[in-house]
Amino acid sequence: MPLVFRFFSVFPLWVLHALGAAMGWAAFIASPTYRRRFLAHSALAGYSFGQVRAAVAHAGRMVAELPRLWLGATMPCALRGEACVEQAYAQGRGVLYLTPHLGCFELSAQAAAQRFSAERGPITVLYRPARQAWLAKVMETARNRPGMLAVPTTLAGVRQMIKALRRGEAVGLLPDQVPPSGQGLWAPFFGRDAYTMTLAVRLAQQTGAAVVLARCERLPWGRGYVTHFEPLPAPLSDDMAQAVLQINQAMEHLIRQCPAQYLWGYGRYKQPRVDAPPPATAEAGA
Template sequence: MPVVLRFFSVLPLWLLHALGAALGWVAFCASARYRQRFCAHAALAGYSFGAVRAAVAHAGRMVAELPRLWLGAPLPCRLEGGACVEQAYAAGRGIVYLTPHQGCFELSAQAAARRWSAAHGPITVLYRPARQAWLARLMATARNRPGMLAVPTTLAGVRQMLLALRRGEAVGLLPDQVPPAGQGHWAPFFGRDAYTMTLAVRLARQTGAAIVLARCERLAWGRGFVTHFEPLAAPLASPLEAAVLQINQAMEQLIRQCPGQYLWGYARYKPPRAEAASPAEPGA
């Protein structure tokens, strides 16, 4: 399998996106469960299928571009709204980047690392190791790009993120990812309760880090990407439950800026899995 991934990592982006678009539609047509979840989640947000049908192809493009992201040459990505990042670093604060499952979300961290890590240290990103041994080994190395450090969703990984923030560095999280049981709160997301991580809020509160919202938009015809940055609209609310809701609302706003590239088929409302052996919450 690594040989196959390396083959795809050298293909031009336009070809990967064309193959991925076809893959996305094959998956959508082949799985009734996936179609139902996709349409139901879009409807919760007020979108008809016609309004977000582009997201079917973009889900496939996300998969097809992974070999290039992990193993290939850097992808072209323009940055917009970086003033809020510069301001946070100038104030001596660490940064918690938050991005939803939208567009090329992995590239948002890579692009930020290329721009700022030389001067301000690497970006530490949290990831869930794969169950397949070969894929777990690949992810552990491929995601450690220049200026980036990938850490697993364990207590040790969270501690590394805390240390990075206290050094004034940056970390990256997907706050619309369902955390394990005991590591989140139920909060509305597009009007329906979803189990939502508290980790982002706890990291920011314990270190004084700035929260920066990021979304990486995929351009048409393989022309590259644009990563947009913006600050959280208001300081984190109190208590914790209110801050978690605030993060969900911020993710909703990002998604509405480009709904055709959100992963509507992601199982956002599933119950959390049990994971008693590895509490990944600081200060719990």
Template sequence: MPTLFRFVSLLPLGLLHVMGAAMGWLVFWASPTYRRRFLDNAAAAGYAFAQVRAAVGHAGRMVAELPRLWLGDLPACRIENAECVERAWAAGKGIVFLTPHIGCFELSVQAAASRWGPEHGPITILYRPARQRWLAEVMRTARNRPGVQAVPTALNGVRQMIKALRRGEAVGLLPDQVPPEGQGQWAPFFGREAYTMTLAARLAQQTGAAVVLARCERLPWGRGYVLYLEDLSMPLSDSLDAAVRQINQAMEHTIRQCPGQYLWGYARYKQPRVEQSAEVAA
């Protein structure tokens, strides 16, 4: 499997996206559970299937492009509105990059690290090691790409993120990810209650770091990507409850910019798993 993974990483991006789109549709029609969740989540956000059908293929593209993103050369990625990041760096308190499961979120951190890492240090991200030994080894190598520092989803990893922000560096999170029990709270997301991480809000509140929203969209026919960046519409609230709701609203806003590339099949409204707590500690 590792050999196949490395071989796939050498294929042209356009071919990977064609293969991935076919795989996405195959899974959509083969799995009634996945298809029902996809349609239900999209409907909750107010979208008919015709409006988000492209997301079926993009879910497969996300999987097919991973070997290239982890082991190959960095694909072409244009950055839009880099000025908001430059303003955040100028404030000197670090940056919390937030992106939902949209487009090529794996490339978001790599592109930002390539652009700002040499001057401002690595971007720290959390990751959960894979259970398969070969995949865990690939991920350990791939997630620590130049300018990216991957830390475990545990208390020690959270502490490293806090230290990075206090050094004036950046961290990256997917705040629409369902956290383990005890590490989140229930908050509205597209009109339905969803268990939502508090980590993103706590990191910004405790360190004074700037919050920057990101979405990395795929261009057609493997022509590369565009990373769109923007500030929160208003400063993050000092209240944790309000800040968590505010971040969910920001994720909704980001997703509505490109609903055809969001992972509508993600189990966003599931019950949280039971796991050792990784609360933010000073």
């Protein structure tokens, strides 16, 4: 499999995206479970299938572009809203980038690192190591790129994120990822309760970090990407439940800007798994 990844990493984007679109539709047709979830989640958000049918192909494109994203040449990505990022860094308390499973979400961190890390320090991103040894190795190598530091979803990883923010650096999270039991709260997401991580709120509250919303939009015909940055509409509430809801609403806001590239088939409303102790216990040792 590593050889397969390296083989596809040199393909032009338009070829990868064409292959990915076919993969996306094949998965949609072949999997009734995935299809039902896709249709149910998009309908919950108020979209007809016709409005988001392009998301079927974009889900496949997300998979097909990974070899290039992880092992290939730098992908072309323009930036929009850089001023709000500069303003966030200027506060001197670190920057917390939040992005949903939208477009090429991993590239948003790479693009920010390429633009800001030389002057502002690296971006620390949280990731869950793969169970397959070969894939875990590929992910570790790929995500620790210049200007980026990938840390695992462990207490040690959370401590590293807190320390990075306290140094005035940046960290990146996907707050619409379902956390393990004990590490989240139930909060509405497109009108239905979803188990939502509290980590993003805790990081912001403990460090005073400025929250920046990010989304990376995939351009047609393999022409590259555009990463958009914008500030959180209002300061996070001191109340945990209200702050978690604010973040869910912010993710909804980003998704509604580009619903055709959201992963509607992602199991956003699944029950949390039982896992390690909650990251909040890292506070004392941070």
